[in-house]
Amino acid sequence: MDMNQYLEVFIEESKEHLQSCNEQLLELEKNPEDITIVNEIFRSAHTLKGMSATMGYEDLANLTHKMENVLDAIRNHKIKVNPEILDVVFLAVDDLEAMVQSIADGGDGKRDVSAVVEKLLLIEKGESPIQASAKSEVAAAVEVQTTATKSKYDEFEFTVLQQSKEQGFEAYEVSVSLREDCLLKAARVFMVFEILEKIGEVIKANPPVEQLEEEQFDQEFTVTIVSKESREDIQKKVMKVSEVDRVDVTNLSLEDLRHSENEDVEKMVSNDHVVTETIEIDKDKDNEQGEKKSATSTKHSSSKTIRVNIERLDILMNLFEELVIDRGRLEQISRDLNNQELHETVERMSRVTGDLQNIILNMRMVPIETVFNRFPRMVRQLARDLNKKINLEIVGAETELDRTVIDEIGDPLVHLIRNALDHGVETPEIRKANGKNEEGTVILTAYHSGNHVFIEIEDDGAGINREKVLAKALSKGIVTEQAAATMTDKQVYELILASGFSTADKISDVSGRGVGLDVVKSTIESLGGSISIDSKLGHGSIFSIQLPLTLSIISVMLTEIHQEKFAIPLSSIIETAIVKRQDILNAHNQRVIDFRGKVVPLLFLNEIFEVPGIVEEDEFYSVVIVRKGDKMAGLVVDSFIGQQEVVLKSLGNYLTNVFAISGATILGDGQVALIVDCNALIN
Template identity: 90%
Template structure:
């Protein structure tokens, strides 16, 4: 009996030590990203079939079929989250190399610079992480060289002689934002315009009517540089145009805000996942169009008589704001079969601080769809980001609200 008690105690100890070891090191496995892509593709097929099943169960109105399909929808939703999270990597992996780079550059430029990193645990799709490193390097070098002034100039302007560059990542909606903020000299509007006119990027007349934001975005044009002398860090006119094209190839956008003497913020907006999105399905005559929910503020029904004209553009008064209307029927040249009635269905969408109302014939409802690209033949289709296959086998085009608002 004593032996068996002793043995039990030994086993307990062994069990305890192995469980503590298990807690301290989490087991991981390396999987080729191509396999995850295949998994994602197969799952997308499942989502399409799920939509089809939902449609059939609605048509047949069979209770047992309803319940099974609902259960399947729930489970496939959880599955989708897991598959998407498998591809996610914290941006820390990219951010980690910047502190050393900033120290080195500050030494080369004879500047005092403090780099703050916020939100390094924010997660991004692996494919995006691989691509985003170089654009960020360019933007940080730009902030150090053009943004932050030398200690003497900062002192003379009554600032702390140590400049601060903040690199920040955060989630908002189904986008990830990465911001690079510096408390440097900001962007000199006149200097940028003078150079842009000299390089023939804009004409003198257009320059007068441009907003500050549009002027700042001129520095993203190719071959553009306001550096007086060419150094190892910058001044070759290569850099920001590459940044812009890389970010746009990932389906993201970059915007610039700046206050002269106070500093600048470069903000990069990237899509969280590139495949399954929630959309509002709408109908225009006999065609269906999907509008991503991430861009929609709300939907409204507008009387024909409430539409006003301003600067030969049709607008509505929406909660005290003037919102321009875009008639998708005209933009996409949809063949007309039936005449319109006196009410318009309007989807109010937003990009940044700009809003627009997309006029459709009717709303169908909200749905999760698989975003498929249009392939190699249809490369530059205006305002269409892709297509999806609906439950009844029809193809619906997915509207790209950003390019419509532009």
């Protein structure tokens, strides 16, 4: 029976069960006496074990079985839950996730899990898992000697090694161990391969080269080579690579190879699996109401949901974008011809395509919990590493975002949460001395407002020290003393988003190097969003992110400058205005206007974008007032054309660094209009 047809479903469902295990284990940590939680984890593990065995992934099934035995002992009151036991079960889930990911990447799902299995067996016997560490250390020396026997060879590799030996070459397995503090593991791997390729021919790597390049390994890897050099020479040459801790070179005999080949001749077959990402679509989704369903209801109503390859949705979206461009063209032709029947047909087409647009965008919407789900486990581990007590609260996880935005927002949120844990929340001793609860709270909130999604990370920690931030900014030359004197609190807080800025007294593994928050800011702004910070010293901080619901189809105000058309996103516009020439003032070599009691700088787009044409002194100027956070600017254009929905298209690889232009669109008359990046202009 060919199992390949079920592989995609197996991977998706395995990830769901493991995510459920992670969530329930965190709940169990808070309520160790609640057996119903243990039963939930047991059910997920039991299902995963059955699925793995059916698909032929025995290593996955065996580890799940060992974990299942521990859970069974807990629910039958033979073992009492404690942090030591939960740590081991979490480690087992980590290994299971790595094995499933290996299968998703086209691998065989195999992994050395002997250490965690040993701990699980000890727990099952009622012993402390800490005892396993001592036993593992004793076994380490033997492990070094037997590393070579772990690599398995397929039929082709076996033939190559056999023929090489017949031609006078020696076959070696070179096991390399990098230092624990090695920062650039992929670079060291490259240097090792460079040396080995000079002295022989590389036959195989374990883990595979792709995983080594992406640093998807701990500290050790094994390379099989054929060479005429001696073991000692190979060892000496590889040891010259900096940050290499140990090198073991083992001769491979034909008997070893035959044993390996007989044991596993089909290993490479699994690499042919092409695993594509899928997304669940709910057939009952109401496109008019935009009604949201929780992940649990979607999961259980399997008869009403289907799994669709995300690539198909991308193709559908691209086709619809072309339809939107043609719709604009038809509307233009209809206006030019002024034919009533054509008017009516085009209006009906516009309504239908509008409904179709809502359906397609809703299909691409994914609950933000797909990103949020990873954070409780991360917070638990970080809190332990930092010796802090922290409770993470998640609000609005069902809030939906376009999948393209979801893909990009994960890393910025990781940086912000790590920052809140390290810099925000104080240690229990300091919190107690300040009259606070020993346990700090971090609240992660998501909600919709208009055409935007807001994500907030709030902590009840120490807050941001205005004077400390200013002093650091002045010392680094980020601001001048003159500018610092006039800055509001919010403007000062946002200085921490500057590149290389850090107020940490000491650098830790978590943060303090001055990298991270500037990346957060640039990533969010590249998505057409913004980030703002509010804080109260001694009471905590709030980082607020504003993001567009979708990135591909946007509403814009079309404007004209010297017969060139520019589109300004409506999400950035406050209002449009007509300004008299005598109302324009000069301040610090900058033309400004008084807009509702605020001084707003004027930016003449014909000058910024160097639009060719004769500049005439007009009595009145057309101005678009745009905003980014607390900052505003007035964009001066020749005339307003009107509001329109357009398809945002990239400028391509040749025009990646065009200032203040985020993309382009094709209008109804076939002309290309550039889309203005208001965030870049205001900066």
